Amino acid sequence: MKKYILQTCVVIASLLMTLPALAGIDIQTWQTSKGAKVLFVESKQLPMLDIEVTFDAGSARDGDIWGLASMTSLMLGMTTSKYSEDQINEAFDAVGANIGRSAGRDNASISLRTLTREKIMNKTLPLFAELISDTTFDKAVFEREMKRLKIGLKQRELSPRSIGSDQKWTNLYGDHPYAHNSSGTLETVEQIDLEKIKAFYQKYYVASNATIAMVGSIDQARAKKIAESLTQNLPVGTKPEPIAKPKLQQAREITVEFDSTQTQYSLSQLGIERGHPDYVALYVGNHLFGGSGFGSRLMEEVREKRGLVYSVYSYFAPMKQTGIFTIGLSTKNASALEADKVVKDTLSAFLKDFSQQDFEAIKQNLLGGWPMRIDSNSKIIGYLSMIGFYGMPLDYLEWFPEQVERTTKEDVLKAWQKHLDPEKMLRVMVGKPA
Numbered sequence: 001m002k003k004y005i006l007q008t009c010v011v012i013a014s015l016l017m018t019l020p021a022l023a024g025i026d027i028q029t030w031q032t033s034k035g036a037k038v039l040f041v042e043s044k045q046l047p048m049l050d051i052e053v054t055f056d057a058g059s060a061r062d063g064d065i066w067g068l069a070s071m072t073s074l075m076l077g078m079t080t081s082k083y084s085e086d087q088i089n090e091a092f093d094a095v096g097a098n099i100g101r102s103a104g105r106d107n108a109s110i111s112l113r114t115l116t117r118e119k120i121m122n123k124t125l126p127l128f129a130e131l132i133s134d135t136t137f138d139k140a141v142f143e144r145e146m147k148r149l150k151i152g153l154k155q156r157e158l159s160p161r162s163i164g165s166d167q168k169w170t171n172l173y174g175d176h177p178y179a180h181n182s183s184g185t186l187e188t189v190e191q192i193d194l195e196k197i198k199a200f201y202q203k204y205y206v207a208s209n210a211t212i213a214m215v216g217s218i219d220q221a222r223a224k225k226i227a228e229s230l231t232q233n234l235p236v237g238t239k240p241e242p243i244a245k246p247k248l249q250q251a252r253e254i255t256v257e258f259d260s261t262q263t264q265y266s267l268s269q270l271g272i273e274r275g276h277p278d279y280v281a282l283y284v285g286n287h288l289f290g291g292s293g294f295g296s297r298l299m300e301e302v303r304e305k306r307g308l309v310y311s312v313y314s315y316f317a318p319m320k321q322t323g324i325f326t327i328g329l330s331t332k333n334a335s336a337l338e339a340d341k342v343v344k345d346t347l348s349a350f351l352k353d354f355s356q357q358d359f360e361a362i363k364q365n366l367l368g369g370w371p372m373r374i375d376s377n378s379k380i381i382g383y384l385s386m387i388g389f390y391g392m393p394l395d396y397l398e399w400f401p402e403q404v405e406r407t408t409k410e411d412v413l414k415a416w417q418k419h420l421d422p423e424k425m426l427r428v429m430v431g432k433p434a
Contacts, residue, residue, distance in 0.1 A: 025380065027387070027394045028220055034207035036231045039384045039394075040214045040223045043377055047116045049216030050381045053132060053230060054109040054389050057204035059184075060177035060243050060320075065191045067149070067184020072200045073103035074145055076110055077131025079138040091127055095120045099131070105178050106320050107389055113378075116217045125226060133233035135201065137194050146189070153186050160256075160430040161330075164264040167254055167428045172268055172324060176246040206237020213384035215377045243321050246270060251423060256430045263336035263431030264328075267343055269420060271325035274318040274390040280403040281415035282316050282325075288362040288412075289350050290314025290327060295362060297354070301346045302329065308339045320390070325420060336433030348422050351413070359409045370401045 028040045059069045077099070078085050092099055097114040110132060114124040156162040166181055173179035184192075212227050248270055272279060283291075290298035290313050298312045312329040327347070331339045374380055374397055387396050 025374065025397050027384065027397075028223075029388075029394060030224065030227075032207065032212075032227050032231045034231045034234065034236050036207045036210040036212055036227065036234075037388050038212045038214070038223070038227045039388045040220060040227075041380055041384065042217075042219060042223075043215050043380070044217045046377065047217050048113065048377060049116050049121070049214065049218060050111070050113050050377045051128070051216075051226070051230075052109050052111040052213045052381050052385050054107050054211045054213070054385050055205055056106070056209050056240055056389075057108040057200070058104050058106045059180065059182035060105050061200075061204060061240060062177070062180070062184070064188075065184075065196060066180045066188035067182070068192055068196060068200055069108060069204075070103045070182045070184065071145065071149065071189070071192055072197050072205075073101055073108035073110075074149075075135065075137055075141060075197065076101060076108075076201070076205070077128075077135050078141050079136045080130050080134045081136055082130065082134070083127075085138070085141060088127065088131070091123065095123055097124045099128070104182055109385065111381075125229060129230045129233065132205070132230060137197055137201070139194060142194055142197070146192070149183065149189060150186060153183060153189065156181075156183075157186075160258045160260055160262070160264045163256055163258065164266055164428050164430040167256060167430070168266050168268050168324075168326065168426065171252055171254060171426050171428070172249055172270060173246050174249055176321075177243055178246060178319070178321070202235075203237070204240065205234070207231040207234040208237050209239050210234070211385065211388040213381050213388055215381045215384065245321050248424070249426070251425055253427045254429070255433065256428070257432065258430050260431050261333060262330050263333050263429050263433045264330050265336060265339060265343075266326055266328045266428045267340075267347075267425050268324055268326040268428070269425045270322045271316045271419060272318050273322050274320065274386075275392060276318065278415040278419065279316070279318060280400070281407050281411040282419065284363060284366065284404055284407045285350075285412035285416050286314055286316055287366055288354065288359060289347075292362060292365065295365065297346055297350055298327065298343065302339060302342050306338075306342060308332075308335045308342065312343075333432045334434045336429055336431065340427065340429075344422055347420070351416055351420065351422070353413070354409070356409055359412070363404060363407065366404050367401055370404075 025041055030038050032038060057069055062068045100111040102109050112128045114120060170179050210231060212230060214223050288297060290296045293299060298314060302312045303309050309329045309331045314327040316325050317323040327343055329339060383397060393399055
C-alpha cells in the first residue's frame with residue numbers, strides 16, 4: 001500500500017492540472033416535440049458525431065418471457081421496410097459509420113458514430129432514424145439470431161462464472177424483475193416469437209420513453225433538428241410504470257458443484273439505487289476496499305499477503321431500483337474457504353476503521369483519474385445517457401469530483417456501516433470448494 005501511495009502522489013499534480021479544463025462540460029438539454037428527452041454536448045475537437053438513443057426497455061420489462069427485451073434490442077434496425085440487412089450494413093460501411101446495440105436490466109439502446117461531413121451525415125442520419133422507427137423484424141433474421149442465442153445460453157450453462165452470476169441475481173432478488181439474466185433461459189426463450197417482439201417494440205420503443213444523447217462537432221441548432229428527425233416517425237406512446245423496489249432477501253450460503261479446479265466465489269448484498277445520497281461515499285470507500293486493483297484492501301489481503309487469487313474486486317451497481325454490492329474472485333478449490341474467511345474478515349475490519357493516509361491517497365487517485373474518464377466523446381456520451389436516463393443533475397460531471405473532494409473518512413464509514421452487514425450477505429460458490 002505504501003508503494004502505491006508514493007506512485008499515486010507522483011502523478012497527482014499533473015493530472016489535477018487538467019481537471020478544470022475537462023470538468024467544465026456544457027450539457028444542453030431539451031425535449032423533442034414528441035416528448036423525448038435530449039442531452040447534447042458540442043465538441044469540436046474531432047469531426048465526429050456520437051448519438052445514443054436509450055429506451056426504458058430493459059429485461060426488467062420482460063414479464064414472464066425472459067429474454068424478450070434482449071431479443072427485441074438485438075433485432076432493432078436489422079431490417080426496415082425499405083432496406084435489407086445487407087443493404088443497411090453496406091450503407092454504413094461505405095461511409096465508415098458504426099451502429100451499436102445493447103440491452104441490460106434497466107434499458108436498451110441503439111447508437112451511431114459518424115463523421116460530420118454533410119455528404120456523410122445526409123446518408124447516415126436518415127437511415128439511423130429509419131432503423132429506430134421502421135424496424136420490420138424479418139423472420140429469417142429472427143430464426144438465425146434465435147439459434148445464436150440458444151447456443152450462447154447453452155454455453156452459459158457450462159460456465160461457472162455465468163452459473164455463479166445467475167445464482168447471485170436470482171437469490172438476491174427473488175421474484176423481482178431484476179432476478180433473471182437479460183438473455184433469458186433456454187426454456188423461456190422458446191416462448192419468444194415475432195408477434196411478441198413486435199408488441200414489445202410497439203409498447204416500449206416510443207418517443208416519450210426515449211432519451212437521446214449526442215456529443216459531437218455540430219451546434220445546438222443542428223442537434224435539435226437531428227433529435228426531431230430521430231423521433232418524428234415514432235408514436236408518442238406512454239412511459240411504463242416504475243419498477244417495484246426489491247425486498248431484502250435472507251442471508252444464504254449456496255454451493256453449486258461444478259467439475260473444475262477453480263471455485264468461482266461471490267459475496268453480495270442489495271446496495272442502493274442510482275441517485276442515492278450515499279453513493280459518493282460508498283463509491284469512494286469501495287475504491288479503497290476493492291475497486292482500485294492493486295491499491296485496494298482486498299487485493300492486499302487476499303492476493304499480496306496470502307497469494308490466494310490472481311484478482312479480487314468489489315463494486316456497487318446502482319440501478320433504477322436498488323442495485324447490488326458484490327465481492328468476486330476465483331481461487332483454487334482447496335483455498336476457497338480460506339479466501340471466504342479472508343474476504344469476510346477484511347470487510348468486517350474495513351467497516352470498523354481504515355487508515356486516514358490510505359484514504360487520502362485513494363481519494364486523490366480518484367480525483368487525478370477523473371479527467372481520463374471524460375477525455376473522449378465516447379466516454380462523455382456514456383455519461384450523458386446515464387444522466388438523462390436516470391435523471392441525474394446536469395452538472396454531474398463537475399458535481400461528482402467536487403463531492404469526492406469533500407468526502408471524509410467519517411462519511412465513508414457512516415455510509416458503509418449503514419448499507420452493508422456481513423451477517424446478511426449472500427455467498428455463492430461454484431466449483432468443488434474443499
